[in-house]
Amino acid sequence: MERMSVEVPDSAELLRLQPTVRYDSTDDRFRGGSRHLSAVLPAVSSAIGHPMPTPLHPDPDRTRDELGLPDASSAIVVLIDGLGFWNLAMRRGHARYLRSLMGDSANAHPIATCYPSTTVAAMSTFGTGTCPGLTAMTGYTQLNPETGQICQLIQFKEAMEPERLQTQPTIFERLTAEQVRVTSSGLPKFASSPLTRAAFRGADYIPNVHPKDRVMAACAAARTPGLTYLYIRDADKTGHNYGWNSDKWIGAFERIDAQLNMLRRNAPRGTLIVIVADHGMIATDPAQRIDIAAEPDLARGVAAVGGEPRAVMLYAAPGEDPESITRRWRDRLGERALVRTRDQAIADGVYGPVADRVRPMLGDVLVSAADRVTIVDSRIQSDKATRLPSVHGSQTSVEMDIPFLIDVA
Ligand SMILES: [Zn+2]
Numbered sequence: 001m002e003r004m005s006v007e008v009p010d011s012a013e014l015l016r017l018q019p020t021v022r023y024d025s026t027d028d029r030f031r032g033g034s035r036h037l038s039a040v041l042p043a044v045s046s047a048i049g050h051p052m053p054t055p056l057h058p059d060p061d062r063t064r065d066e067l068g069l070p071d072a073s074s075a076i077v078v079l080i081d082g083l084g085f086w087n088l089a090m091r092r093g094h095a096r097y098l099r100s101l102m103g104d105s106a107n108a109h110p111i112a113t114c115y116p117s118t119t120v121a122a123m124s125t126f127g128t129g130t131c132p133g134l135t136a137m138t139g140y141t142q143l144n145p146e147t148g149q150i151c152q153l154i155q156f157k158e159a160m161e162p163e164r165l166q167t168q169p170t171i172f173e174r175l176t177a178e179q180v181r182v183t184s185s186g187l188p189k190f191a192s193s194p195l196t197r198a199a200f201r202g203a204d205y206i207p208n209v210h211p212k213d214r215v216m217a218a219c220a221a222a223r224t225p226g227l228t229y230l231y232i233r234d235a236d237k238t239g240h241n242y243g244w245n246s247d248k249w250i251g252a253f254e255r256i257d258a259q260l261n262m263l264r265r266n267a268p269r270g271t272l273i274v275i276v277a278d279h280g281m282i283a284t285d286p287a288q289r290i291d292i293a294a295e296p297d298l299a300r301g302v303a304a305v306g307g308e309p310r311a312v313m314l315y316a317a318p319g320e321d322p323e324s325i326t327r328r329w330r331d332r333l334g335e336r337a338l339v340r341t342r343d344q345a346i347a348d349g350v351y352g353p354v355a356d357r358v359r360p361m362l363g364d365v366l367v368s369a370a371d372r373v374t375i376v377d378s379r380i381q382s383d384k385a386t387r388l389p390s391v392h393g394s395q396t397s398v399e400m401d402i403p404f405l406i407d408v409a
Pocket of ligand 1: 082119236240392
């Protein structure tokens with residue numbers, strides 16, 4: 001294996017908005033195309049001998065080649081919530097196993113997550129091998145066109161039933177239908193959570209309270225050919241509560257590294273291990289917090305606010321022209337955010353192909369925060385939610401770049 005060290009760009013570069021990642025990119029020097037979270041399960045399905053084409057990845061064998069995945073009868077895919085490629089690279093001194101993996105040249109470059117870089121959108125993109133424009137999961141909150149209300153897609157508050165909102169078949173259910181073993185190892189409370197039903201339905205779910213038991217359950221499942229999924233949430237949770245740059249986060253990160261090392265040591269010989277994340281995290285700056293409630297120019301003409309502090313969706317009031325809202329927001333925010341109408345964003349390929357039924361769920365105006373800016377609405381969000389020390393959702397490198405680490409036990 002060729003060794004290589006990862007160079008971390010300076011923080012101004014990492015916090016700059018990046019060009020929109022294209023799902024249809026064929027240039028593998030850039031993120032997009034196969035170098036995307038949506039490609040991971042199609043590629044793994046090919047590696048285990050049951051290729052599952054999707055509308056965005058019609059040739060899983062090629063996708064697997066482009067991602068450099070070896071064949072294996074059994075694969076374990078680990079998704080670490082919130083552990084972006086640069087978050088990992090900047091703290092790799094605390095993670096011996098991950099550091100050694102990253103030192104392999106095949107693992108030394110990020111792939112991209114979807115936009116918005118947030119769990120609900122990324123989980124469904126990953127689970128179906130498609131994109132938010134098809135999964136209808138386009139943000140932490142979004143409009144429910146059936147009720148006219150904003151719904152929240154972690155617990156599906158005010159939302160449609162998960163199976164009715166997210167209608168793309170999951171890779172798990174498609175593999176299961178072909179008699180392939182699919183096992184998901186996770187916390188008991190997520191066994192039949194709405195997000196699991198939307199993004200990961202079809203797996204045999206093994207619930208365990210303790211992290212070590214979840215690791216060992218994944219290793220035991222991997223003795224039978226097929227696919228095993230292990231979800232690790234603590235980097236995201238600790239990041240939101242204490243900041244990804246806190247000592248508490250480092251403690252969580254060290255424990256995650258220990259769990260992964262344990263997985264590697266106990267997985268049956270020859271098991272393919274793939275480690276990814278759903279998004280990275282930026283540390284917020286209280287001085288860069290913008291409250292829509294305190295800004296008449298920003299609130300004007302906006303009937304509802306969805307999304308999240310780094311990826312805001314504005315729903316225009318009846319009769320209001322989205323272009324006027326866009327102009328006012330651009331004037332007010334300048335370099336601090338990228339402001340696009342829905343039509344511009346869709347034309348840019350932000351969400352991948354967008355189904356007709358998904359269009360009205362998206363805001364009329366979409367705002368992506370740059371640098372360490374957060375855009376909150378104290379009329380509808382709790383004070384705590386508007387002041388989280390670390391968040392994600394926008395299209396900076398820190399948020400969009402995710403690890404894609406390959407190991408073989
Ligand atoms: Zn999060």
